[in-house]
Amino acid sequence: MTLALLFAALLAIGCVVAVALPFLREPEPESDDLDELDEPERRRLALLEARDRALASLRELEFDHRTGTVSDEDYRALVGSLRRDAARSLQALEREGSIRSTEMPMNEERPAGERIS
Amino acid sequence: MAELGRAALLVTLGLSTYALVAGAAAARLGRRRLAHSAQNALVAAFASTLVAAVVLLAALLRNDFSFTYVARTTSEALPTAYTISAFWGGQEGSLLLWLLVLTGFGAVAVRLNRRWARDLIVWVVPVFAAVAVFFSFLVVVVASPFATQAAPPDGAGMTPSLQNPYMLAHPPLLYLGYVGLTVPFAFALGALLSGRTDERWLVATRRWTLFAWTALGIGQLLGAHWAYVEVGWGGYYAWDPVENAALMPWLAATAFLHSVMIQEKRGMLRVWNVLLVILAFSLSLFGTFLTRSGVVNSIHSFTQSSIGPWFLAFIAVVVAVSVGLMLARLPLLRSPTRLESPVSREAAFLYNNLLLLALCLTILWGVVYPLLSEAVRGEAVVLGREYYDFFLRMFGLPLLLLMGIGPLVAWRRASLKSLLTTFRWPTGVALVTGAVLLVLGAGSSIPGLVAYTFSAFVTATIVLEFGRGTRARKALGATSWPGAFSSLIARNRRRYGGYVVHASIVLLAVGIVGSSAFDSVAEKRLEPGQSLEIADYTLVYRSLDERVAANATEIRATLDVERGGRDLGTLQAGKNAYTIEEQVSNEVGIRSDPLTGEDLFVIAEQIDPDGTVYFRVFVKPLVNLIWAAGLVFLLGSLITLWPDAREQRRLAERTREIGVPATR
Numbered sequence: 001m002t003l004a005l006l007f008a009a010l011l012a013i014g015c016v017v018a019v020a021l022p023f024l025r026e027p028e029p030e031s032d033d034l035d036e037l038d039e040p041e042r043r044r045l046a047l048l049e050a051r052d053r054a055l056a057s058l059r060e061l062e063f064d065h066r067t068g069t070v071s072d073e074d075y076r077a078l079v080g081s082l083r084r085d086a087a088r089s090l091q092a093l094e095r096e097g098s099i100r101s102t103e104m105p106m107n108e109e110r111p112a113g114e115r116i117s
Numbered sequence: 118m119a120e121l122g123r124a125a126l127l128v129t130l131g132l133s134t135y136a137l138v139a140g141a142a143a144a145r146l147g148r149r150r151l152a153h154s155a156q157n158a159l160v161a162a163f164a165s166t167l168v169a170a171v172v173l174l175a176a177l178l179r180n181d182f183s184f185t186y187v188a189r190t191t192s193e194a195l196p197t198a199y200t201i202s203a204f205w206g207g208q209e210g211s212l213l214l215w216l217l218v219l220t221g222f223g224a225v226a227v228r229l230n231r232r233w234a235r236d237l238i239v240w241v242v243p244v245f246a247a248v249a250v251f252f253s254f255l256v257v258v259v260a261s262p263f264a265t266q267a268a269p270p271d272g273a274g275m276t277p278s279l280q281n282p283y284m285l286a287h288p289p290l291l292y293l294g295y296v297g298l299t300v301p302f303a304f305a306l307g308a309l310l311s312g313r314t315d316e317r318w319l320v321a322t323r324r325w326t327l328f329a330w331t332a333l334g335i336g337q338l339l340g341a342h343w344a345y346v347e348v349g350w351g352g353y354y355a356w357d358p359v360e361n362a363a364l365m366p367w368l369a370a371t372a373f374l375h376s377v378m379i380q381e382k383r384g385m386l387r388v389w390n391v392l393l394v395i396l397a398f399s400l401s402l403f404g405t406f407l408t409r410s411g412v413v414n415s416i417h418s419f420t421q422s423s424i425g426p427w428f429l430a431f432i433a434v435v436v437a438v439s440v441g442l443m444l445a446r447l448p449l450l451r452s453p454t455r456l457e458s459p460v461s462r463e464a465a466f467l468y469n470n471l472l473l474l475a476l477c478l479t480i481l482w483g484v485v486y487p488l489l490s491e492a493v494r495g496e497a498v499v500l501g502r503e504y505y506d507f508f509l510r511m512f513g514l515p516l517l518l519l520m521g522i523g524p525l526v527a528w529r530r531a532s533l534k535s536l537l538t539t540f541r542w543p544t545g546v547a548l549v550t551g552a553v554l555l556v557l558g559a560g561s562s563i564p565g566l567v568a569y570t571f572s573a574f575v576t577a578t579i580v581l582e583f584g585r586g587t588r589a590r591k592a593l594g595a596t597s598w599p600g601a602f603s604s605l606i607a608r609n610r611r612r613y614g615g616y617v618v619h620a621s622i623v624l625l626a627v628g629i630v631g632s633s634a635f636d637s638v639a640e641k642r643l644e645p646g647q648s649l650e651i652a653d654y655t656l657v658y659r660s661l662d663e664r665v666a667a668n669a670t671e672i673r674a675t676l677d678v679e680r681g682g683r684d685l686g687t688l689q690a691g692k693n694a695y696t697i698e699e700q701v702s703n704e705v706g707i708r709s710d711p712l713t714g715e716d717l718f719v720i721a722e723q724i725d726p727d728g729t730v731y732f733r734v735f736v737k738p739l740v741n742l743i744w745a746a747g748l749v750f751l752l753g754s755l756i757t758l759w760p761d762a763r764e765q766r767r768l769a770e771r772t773r774e775i776g777v778p779a780t781r
Contacts, residue, residue: 004118004119004120004121005121005124008121008124008125008128011165012124012128014161014164015132015161015164015165018164019132019135019158021154022149022150022154023154029150031149032150034144034148034149034152034235034239035149035235035236037236037313037775042313042315044774044775048774049771053382053383053384056382057382057528061527061528063589066589067585067588068539069525069582070527071534071535071539073532073535074527074531074532077530078528078530
């Protein structure tokens with residue numbers, strides 16, 4: 001009984017320490033704000049996803065055409081629009097990049113905890 | 118040590134509640150340290166639940182009957198393996214297992230994704246915590262595994278049908294599946310709450326969903342094999358409510374795994390995918406509720422308890438909150454693209470989704486109908502096998518056909534001319550197979566004949582896809598044919614692993630149809646020396662023997678088996694009388710033919726004191742393909758689950774490009 005309660009007390013203390021750890025490690029941080037994506041970053045993420053989607057679709061179409069799953073006729077009908085999609089998403093990313101570069105240097109990582117918006 | 122178990126669960130409840138409240142506050146107010154603290158609370162909740170689990174396991178192994186749970190589910194004579202399986206054999210233990218797996222999965226999923234999707238994770242934590250609060254509340258307040266009593270000299274023992282090696286794996290796998298579906302649910306809700314409805318929640322949960330789906334699938338197959346060899350009624354799936362309880366979330370997750378590909382490829386079906394995740398999770402809760410509440414009459418419902426209303430209330434809250442949230446976020450879930458043609462791969466996936474969902478909801482209706490009819494008319498009307506079989510044929514056969522059609526249709530749109538060219542070989546193979554089977558007499562079951570024809574079609578498309586893909590990889594520079602084959606799979610694990618899973622479904626369909634539509638059955642009361650004939654088998658009843666084992670008295674009838682005049686040896690079938698549990702179980706005799714996949718299945722239905730036995734005998738063609746399908750399914754799932762280095766690099770590149778730390 002006593003041993004069980006002792007174990008239970010140790011467990012509870014351990015858990016409290018684990019929960020309090022972020023506050024014990026940084027009692028007075030420079031910033032306690034969550035590091036969230038700002039609006040331009042979210043826009044860029046959407047564009048990157050669109051780019052990856054377009055490029056993956058193009059790769060899959062090329063392979064399906066090579067295997068014969070997609071006929072020459074269907075390939076010709078589809079490849080143009082897929083290439084245009086890929087080109088559009090790349091251009092959109094470039095535009096976004098040039099806008100960003102006027103706001104902050106490209107590829108600069110923000111320190112954890114710093115909010116931009 | 119019961120106090121330690123109780124205290125540990127109380128700590129889990131406290132930590133989960135803290136993770137819920139602090140996590141929600143941190144996400145709402147944008148507080149970093151508070152968010153990390155809530156994440157730590159979730160991890161600590163796993164640690165404290167683990168302590169509780171160890172206490173229960175130790176009590177089981179020590180046969181400490183002062184624990185009410187241990188006394189109710191085990192006995193001194195119970196073999197150690199089944200004593201361990203008693204952990205999940207009863208209600209309180211299985212709820213503790215739910216909580217243990219939930220907090221474990223939550224801690225790992227949050228840790229793995231806390232850097233690259235940190236703005237999403239802050240909202241995922243309180244969702245996980247909310248589910249953990251519910252389950253820890255149940256095991257602390259409603260159904261504690263640590264209730265104590267004055268220790269009786271021996272326990273009540275375990276239900277005989279649960280004393281089977283399959284019970285060591287079947288329930289934990291189902292629980293891994295049920296609980297695993299919490300991960301996509303938590304991330305989907307986290308995405309809705311945070312407004313981050315980009316692809317990250319899908320990427321973070323893809324493998325978790327696949328894992329849960331695989332565990333549910335394998336768990337169900339093991340359960341079916343357990344029913345086949347242990348329950349002793351001559352079948353493996355009875356459309357029992359508890360069996361259906363595991364099938365429904367699996368069907369919803371299957372639909373999700375297909376439709377999520379459309380979102381990834383085309384950015385479509387975003388609302389649909391969230392809806393499927395909510396449905397799969399709600400059905401996994403409903404499955405636990407059905408199994409554990411005792412609300413429905415089932416051979417698998419081993420408990421009658423008071424947790425039903427709590428579960429129903431929680432399911433109602435989950436559905437209301439998540440659907441409400443989804444509706445509130447509809448503008449964010451708008452798809453940037455539209456379906457271009459009804460003849461395209463995405464359209465085929467959509468049809469597949471609609472059929473899977475229709476089948477799932479039909480089964481759900483069959484499960485809840487007795488409850489509704491009892492509530493409305495005061496009489497529980499159970500929908501029988503015919504109801505389920507009808508809808509399985511209605512929705513299952515087109516689904517089987519779509520498995521062959523989908524992979525051969527181009528994304529976006531396909532021309533009729535192209536389709537005719539692409540499908541000529543699979544269609545030819547299917548028609549020839551159908552014609553040959555018709556000549557061989559398979560026309561006695563039209564649905565069976567159609568299923569076999571469709572199976573041949575799907576098999577041909579799978580072979581064609583692997584063959585053409587390997588040839589293409591060889592042409593692209595692979596040094597050898599095996600090299601080309603492995604490179605084909607390695608470069609697109611999801612696609613080709615998916616085909617392997619499709620092959621397993623074909624095996625499953627062939628096995629189910631063979632053993633149900635083309636089986637034979639014979640029943641006869643035999644005295645020693647008398648015989649029974651079925652198909653081309655002759656069985657001669659020779660003797661009846663009795664022996665006392667550790668925890669049961671075993672009575673076995675021995676039969677000589679001949680086939681077409683050839684001696685196949687002997688087969689034993691009988692019953693076990695469990696002394697402590699005061700129950701009797703059927704112990705069936707099965708002779709499998711490894712070449713044809715056929716089983717001769719003997720049940721000693723009634724054993725009379727004068728030594729006569731009433732036998733029921735089945736011949737089940739191709740039934741072993743069902744179990745073989747499990748191995749192929751596992752192989753396909755493993756291929757799909759295996760980490761893809763190129764995909765990881767692409768994701769790392771993407772996160773680097775927006776300036777978020779790439780470490781996942």
